[in-house]
Amino acid sequence: MARQSVTMLEIAERAGVSRSTVSLAMQGSGLIRSETRRHVAEAARALGYVYNRSAANLRKAHSNIVGMVINDLTNPFFAELAVGCERVLQSAGQMSFIANTAESPVRQAEVIRLMQEQGIAGLIVCPARGTAPDAFKSLLASGIPVIQAMRQIEGSRASVVVPDNRRGAALAVSHLVSLGHRRIAFAGGFGETSVHADRLAGYRGGLEVAGIAFDPGLVFRGPPTRDYGAASTAEIIGGGDPATALLTFNDAVALGVCNGLRRFGREAGRDFAVVGFDDVSEAAHAVPSLTTIAVDPQGLGERAAQMILRKVGEERPNPEEYIGAARLIIRESCGARARGTSKP
Amino acid sequence: MARQSVTMLEIAERAGVSRSTVSLAMQGSGLIRSETRRHVAEAARALGYVYNRSAANLRKAHSNIVGMVINDLTNPFFAELAVGCERVLQSAGQMSFIANTAESPVRQAEVIRLMQEQGIAGLIVCPARGTAPDAFKSLLASGIPVIQAMRQIEGSRASVVVPDNRRGAALAVSHLVSLGHRRIAFAGGFGETSVHADRLAGYRGGLEVAGIAFDPGLVFRGPPTRDYGAASTAEIIGGGDPATALLTFNDAVALGVCNGLRRFGREAGRDFAVVGFDDVSEAAHAVPSLTTIAVDPQGLGERAAQMILRKVGEERPNPEEYIGAARLIIRESCGARARGTSKP
DNA sequence: TATATTTGTTGGATCGATCTAATTTACAGG
DNA sequence: CCTGTAAATTAGATCGATCCAACAAATATA
Numbered sequence A, B: 001m002a003r004q005s006v007t008m009l010e011i012a013e014r015a016g017v018s019r020s021t022v023s024l025a026m027q028g029s030g031l032i033r034s035e036t037r038r039h040v041a042e043a044a045r046a047l048g049y050v051y052n053r054s055a056a057n058l059r060k061a062h063s064n065i066v067g068m069v070i071n072d073l074t075n076p077f078f079a080e081l082a083v084g085c086e087r088v089l090q091s092a093g094q095m096s097f098i099a100n101t102a103e104s105p106v107r108q109a110e111v112i113r114l115m116q117e118q119g120i121a122g123l124i125v126c127p128a129r130g131t132a133p134d135a136f137k138s139l140l141a142s143g144i145p146v147i148q149a150m151r152q153i154e155g156s157r158a159s160v161v162v163p164d165n166r167r168g169a170a171l172a173v174s175h176l177v178s179l180g181h182r183r184i185a186f187a188g189g190f191g192e193t194s195v196h197a198d199r200l201a202g203y204r205g206g207l208e209v210a211g212i213a214f215d216p217g218l219v220f221r222g223p224p225t226r227d228y229g230a231a232s233t234a235e236i237i238g239g240g241d242p243a244t245a246l247l248t249f250n251d252a253v254a255l256g257v258c259n260g261l262r263r264f265g266r267e268a269g270r271d272f273a274v275v276g277f278d279d280v281s282e283a284a285h286a287v288p289s290l291t292t293i294a295v296d297p298q299g300l301g302e303r304a305a306q307m308i309l310r311k312v313g314e315e316r317p318n319p320e321e322y323i324g325a326a327r328l329i330i331r332e333s334c335g336a337r338a339r340g341t342s343k344p
Numbered sequence C: 001t002a003t004a005t006t007t008g009t010t011g012g013a014t015c016g017a018t019c020t021a022a023t024t025t026a027c028a029g030g
Numbered sequence D: 001c002c003t004g005t006a007a008a009t010t011a012g013a014t015c016g017a018t019c020c021a022a023c024a025a026a027t028a029t030a
Helices: A008-015 A019-026 A034-047 A053-060 A076-091 A105-117 A137-141 A165-178 A194-209 A226-237 A251-263 A281-285 A297-313 B008-015 B019-026 B034-047 B053-060 B076-091 B105-117 B137-141 B165-178 B194-209 B226-237 B251-263 B281-285 B297-313
Strands: A065-070 A095-100 A122-125 A146-149 A159-163 A184-187 A245-248 A273-275 A292-294 A321-324 A327-329 B065-070 B095-100 B122-125 B146-149 B159-163 B184-187 B245-248 B273-278 B291-294 B321-324 B327-329
Touching: A008 A019, A008 A034, A019 A034, A053 B053, A065 A076, A065 A105, A065 A297, A076 A095, A076 A297, A076 B076, A076 B095, A076 B105, A095 A105, A095 B076, A095 B095, A105 A122, A105 A137, A105 B076, A122 A297, A146 A297, A159 A165, A159 A194, A159 A297, A165 A184, A165 A194, A165 A245, A165 A273, A165 A292, A165 A327, A184 A194, A184 A226, A226 A251, A226 B281, A245 A251, A251 A273, A251 A281, A251 B281, A281 B226, A281 B251, A297 A321, B008 B019, B008 B034, B019 B034, B065 B076, B065 B105, B065 B297, B076 B095, B076 B297, B095 B105, B105 B122, B105 B137, B122 B297, B146 B297, B159 B165, B159 B194, B159 B297, B165 B184, B165 B194, B165 B245, B165 B273, B165 B291, B165 B327, B184 B194, B184 B226, B226 B251, B245 B251, B251 B273, B251 B281, B297 B321
Parallel strands: A065 A095, A065 A122, A122 A146, A146 A159, A159 A321, A184 A245, A245 A273, B065 B095, B065 B122, B122 B146, B146 B159, B159 B321, B184 B245, B245 B273, B273 B291
Antiparallel strands: A292 A327, B291 B327
16 A cells, blocks of 8 residues: 655644644644644544654654664563663653674674664663674764663773672672582683673672682683583582582573582582572572572663663763662572472 | 764765765665765765665655564563564664563554654564554554564454464374373463464364363463463362373463472472473473473564565565464473483 | 734744756767 | 767755744733
8 A cells, every 4th residue: 555654744734734833733832722732633633644753853863762782682681671671761752672683793783883874862782792892982973872781891981780790799609608608619601791700700709708718610611501501510519629509600500500410419409509690580480499699680771771861861971880789589599498498 | 972963965075976976876876886986985984974764764755674563572482583583684684673562552552653653664563462453553554564473463454473373282282192191281371362262272173183072171271471380280280080281371381380290299291291382492491391382483583574574575565374383392291201311 | 002022823944865857978880 | 070879977856844033913011
């Protein structure tokens, strides 16, 4: 069909006023008599009018679109961040579009370019692994605010919204220490991300506070996945002076280790303490349920959205930093609570 | 900063040609001498030019944006569909934006309106529960193709891409029958979605083929969640002539039931057979690993994307229907394979 | 009554890229 | 050297909403 689209001019004719009046009425200007406004609204409805944002954006320089670039949407952790963000933007009347980069900096660059062509008002991004420090240069140069969420790229001038990874890891370690553990391992994640660096630093800090010497032999690096957790279990619980407790880079690794332990006839929470990181929704439902550090991705998403809304209005946005709380959620896998003691 | 954006006119001046030449060069017209084209490209790069799609769309009626409206992005099943879609669209040079409706028809209507205002070329939608049949009327009326993925709304004139839910459920039932089961229950999901209706119909069909009478007392309705699965376990395994096997509406319910069984000292695959639906990534990793019906959400997403790409070009797009395969994946939870027999 | 002020409405230029029709340039064949 | 054809380029109108300056009408103030 592709029928010719209805324009404000047609509404004007039908309502017996001018284009200008229609435009003003549409955007709720106080200059228009309320009766006129009603006529215009009626005519628009009758004609099936659809507002043309492209045309409007042509004059307004920036649209009401906020872009969101997510490294991995199939990971519920990041999906929740996106959803939290979107909820806030939506209720502020901003449209948001979400794009997925699948951890590819190349794809990320492509997506950011396309978004800039659409004239986004701001960008919230969970940078892909290996993102270059100048990835947001073009956006920042044209005065478009950029917020990095969850991860931050060293040397970029964009704002940051992240959880307190360092403190979270330290909390986990001191909890394990309070349960009597001295040989505490750390597993999963690669050195290239800021998140890994921070969580590892918190782990070391926690050990130091407890007066426990750091043993590099207890740090295991690898992909932040369940498969890695399952595969590395043997290594973690083996060796001469093996660990009795483990803090993992994230919940996926922790859940993998819980399964891995079972293959050796061991059970997390009974024979070995496991603490995860992130508190994904599965953590509460797993058996045994997972003790973990909650970072509230939805809440961080909401924060990021509020920050971008503020910055979009600003004349000259300066980089800002927000560090969200990290809370220890004690469940079964650390051994502090017997299995089935109460609802997870 | 918000420096004035660079336009084609400025490129034209720098390259010593006219606006028209720049425009033609940019869109790769064969009319332009390759040397001129090079000059233009150079000037654009030097000035840090960013293409303004809003301006272009003003003349072209439709943008190169495909909208995707997803009922629940935090559900990895739907997230994967979105990602599959996006990959195909991306490689076809189309921009896609994803929005989340959180199962709210009101929010969905809002999102669709905003997308139409942006001038999307097509829409792929997993309709929210309770979507009205006329939800896509405005889009279809202006000739914008709409594809419903995973779910379909009765009475809407949009195309459809869904898995073969009916056949999948029948496959599951006949597998359970082949393992010797005669009392097979069905649990989870509400009647309001087409998916539930189809899966239930397949379940009944499977029973019929095996010559087993349908027993309404073995059908349990409830939210398609893990919590529901855990909570309804008692009811499912109780009663006078209890079920010995269970097909669930989706994997979430199945995983919940597996946990629920454990609370009664029973184990899926040993004392009770459980078959899920969807094959989410967790199904393979769970302990016991979950026998389920794979519907390949990424593959369906890719199909939907290909379909929309084809339709965007068409003059008068007619509603189409694609029914994807559903495969039985045999793992541990149905009891066909001993636990730990081989890699999941 | 004349003038100032407020309130409501409108013409017309504008945003940046596109596209048609027109124009210029290049070059062959006579 | 001219004409005809092909190749390359360009002027100018156009898309639809916005917004300023201008204007008309109604009301208040001198």
